[in-house]
Amino acid sequence: MAGGDSDAGEILAPLVDLKAQYLSLRPRIDARVHKVLSEGRFVLGPEVEELEKALATFSGVRHAICVASGTDALKIALMAEGIGPGDAVFVPSFTFVATAEVVAGLGATPVFVDIDKKTFNIDPDDLCRCVEQVRRDGGLQARAVIAVDLFGLPTDYATINEIAGRYGLFVLADAAHSFGGSVLGYRVGGLAPVTATSFYPSKPLGCYGDGGCVLTDDDSRAKIIRSIHRHGFGSDGHSAIHVGVNSRLDTLQAAILLAKLEVFEDELKARERVAHYYGSELGSVVTVPSCPAGFSSAWAVYAILVRDRNSVREALAQAGAATAVYYSAPLHLHPAYASYGNGPGSLPVCERVSQRILSLPMHPYLDEATAGLICQTVIRALS
Numbered sequence: 001m002a003g004g005d006s007d008a009g010e011i012l013a014p015l016v017d018l019k020a021q022y023l024s025l026r027p028r029i030d031a032r033v034h035k036v037l038s039e040g041r042f043v044l045g046p047e048v049e050e051l052e053k054a055l056a057t058f059s060g061v062r063h064a065i066c067v068a069s070g071t072d073a074l075k076i077a078l079m080a081e082g083i084g085p086g087d088a089v090f091v092p093s094f095t096f097v098a099t100a101e102v103v104a105g106l107g108a109t110p111v112f113v114d115i116d117k118k119t120f121n122i123d124p125d126d127l128c129r130c131v132e133q134v135r136r137d138g139g140l141q142a143r144a145v146i147a148v149d150l151f152g153l154p155t156d157y158a159t160i161n162e163i164a165g166r167y168g169l170f171v172l173a174d175a176a177h178s179f180g181g182s183v184l185g186y187r188v189g190g191l192a193p194v195t196a197t198s199f200y201p202s203k204p205l206g207c208y209g210d211g212g213c214v215l216t217d218d219d220s221r222a223k224i225i226r227s228i229h230r231h232g233f234g235s236d237g238h239s240a241i242h243v244g245v246n247s248r249l250d251t252l253q254a255a256i257l258l259a260k261l262e263v264f265e266d267e268l269k270a271r272e273r274v275a276h277y278y279g280s281e282l283g284s285v286v287t288v289p290s291c292p293a294g295f296s297s298a299w300a301v302y303a304i305l306v307r308d309r310n311s312v313r314e315a316l317a318q319a320g321a322a323t324a325v326y327y328s329a330p331l332h333l334h335p336a337y338a339s340y341g342n343g344p345g346s347l348p349v350c351e352r353v354s355q356r357i358l359s360l361p362m363h364p365y366l367d368e369a370t371a372g373l374i375c376q377t378v379i380r381a382l383s
């Protein structure tokens with residue numbers, strides 16, 4: 001995962017094991033890659049369209065538009081909505097920097113919101129408080145909310161969509177962690193009007209470089225997004241009808257993703273098994289992630305809350321297990337974003353969580369013996 005501070009060195013249990021995955025999927029990945037190499041259509045080759053169809057089907061929406069990164073997916077979705085100077089966009093402060101960076105980069109104003117202490121996703125009550133504040137202050141127009149499905153758990157979109165409807169906000173889902181997750185059987189991609197996801201290598205569905213995708217069920221939004229990602233061209237491919245960007249997913253990355261998508265359902269089940277194992281072994285000694293009834297996480301990250309984080313990290317490092325801290329500071333305390341926020345103490349839940357959060361190895365190829373060793377090490381370090 002981008003943006004954490006992770007341990008280097010000799011490790012038996014990496015946070016994410018891309019080597020084990022490649023060894024397991026090698027024949028199908030190699031065949032896909034060699035086909036692209038021999039055909040030579042490296043930009044907008046047939047695999048890109050094939051992948052877009054497969055991703056749309058997988059998530060149960062009409063449109064998937066592949067782009068060059070998850071950050072671009074967020075940015076293009078906001079561009080298509082015409083978000084810019086004078087607009088307030090509400091974002092949880094406990095997220096990767098990309099969520100707020102795209103807002104500020106378009107000249108709009110990120111307004112930081114606190115998180116729910118159980119799910120770590122945006123707190124609906126605090127969202128209402130922040131929107132009311134912006135409306136009282138005047139100056140900015142409350143335009144949009146970016147809900148981040150943190151660590152893979154989908155946001156409670158029923159509640160967020162209802163609040164957004166009340167205040168006239170556009171809802172963008174940052175599903176960089178949650179592609180493959182679902183709520184009441186409905187997959188991420190169709191839970192908000194527009195969803196952005198990332199194919200960064202360590203995300204649940206990762207390619208071998210940068211990549212991302214915008215998902216939507218809305219025909220008119222899809223048309224604008226598709227235009228913007230290719231320089232704003234209209235359907236003739238020559239005349240620019242929007243100010244766009246150049247943000248395409250390479251054919252090679254699409255080919256790799258097609259190979260990985262074939263086993264993605266099985267990988268999600270394997271992640272779920274690891275999460276259940278951790279939960280049953282560690283649930284009585286640390287705070288383990290909670291997954292509300294009807295919600296299904298993609299388990300991009302398995303994060304626990306511990307009081308003595310350093311000693312647990314040290315013990316795990318000695319046992320050969322990697323750990324990381326996502327995120328050591330909420331965004332309103334980062335130097336570049338401090339001026340958008342209200343300083344230390346203003347968003348108490350994310351400030352407290354950032355002090356205690358710790359990520360353990362989580363990937364579909366983690367065997368029970370290794371997971372067992374990790375759990376025993378955590379338990380011993382805390383006893």
Ligand SMILES: *Cc1c(COP(=O)(O)O)cnc(C)c1O
Pocket residue numbers: 001002069070071072095096098099148174176177197198199200210211212
């Ligand atoms: C990784 C990530 C992104 C950005 O994805 P990239 O593909 O790395 O640009 C956006 N939001 C969150 C929450 C992320 O973790």
